[in-house]
Amino acid sequence: MHNTFVPARRRMIQTSLATVGFLTFSGLGRAMRASSTLPPKYSGFLSGGLIDLRYPFSLPELPYASNAFAPGIDTITMEIHHGKHHAGYVRKLNAALEGEPSLQSKTLGELLADLDAVPDSIRIAVRNNGGGHANHSLYWETMRPGGSQPLGQLAADIKRDFGSLEELRAQLKTAASGQFGSGWAWLVADPSGSLVVLSTANQDSPLMEGQHPLFGIDVWEHAYYLNYQNRRGDYVDAFLDIADWAAVSANYENLFKLN
Ligand code: MN3
DSSP states (O other): OOSSSOOOOHHHHHHHHHHHOOOTTTTTOOOOOOOSSGGGGGGGSOSSOOOOOBBOOOOOOOOOOTTTTTSSOHHHHHHHIIIIIIIHHHHHHHHHHHOOOOHSSSSSSHHTTTGSSSSSHHHHHHIIIIHHHHHHHHHTTTTTTTOOOOOHHHHHHHHHSSSHHHHHHHHHHHHHHHHHEEEEEEEEEEEOOOOEEEEEEETOOGGGGTTTTEEEEEOGGGGGGHHHHTTTOOOHHHHTTBBBHHHHHHHHHHHHHHO
């Protein structure tokens, strides 16, 4: 899909990120971490410290009222989704790591990027609940009543890689509709330097494949079933209408700020 030419800016970014790691989701984490301790497998563009959240993990507060998106995303769905489902991932992730001091020092990004380093006995729990915590933390950050438009670098790269925001939305909807069973549709920054749409099953995070999640659509039934039942596509349309592309833009630009 991509030719072998990598623009100079991309080469620089990949080099600098491999050296220093990079910022986390806005508002959820602040520090940068060196990535030099990561295994080579993950030491490229996308490496640890993506999400500078650490044990004991906690449920982030919603930056808006739970009725802020009604009727498109109804109030009860928001309250159960955040207060029960996301809270459950946080609680179970903490329980899994309770007796593992060596893992408690890792960021959530580091844990998800190297599940092989997690003992067999808790690997599935960390995968499901760590993924759930990361995915939902991003989800809440990238919705805003009325939505917003992509800015700056993200706007330029959406045009470069998809042609238009409309085409990106169409590809996200296709990915969301085509995900069999529970999972997520994503816009990710790929190590190649491109923006890519993909889907994951269950609570798997793109971080597990070395990709940086920028925007995710939760297609678990708990995200929409009260209001939409089997009409997943209608929920996806409603969610895309409240996508906070400006917030996604800010997260994306954090990838380029480190040097
Ligand atoms: Mn969910």
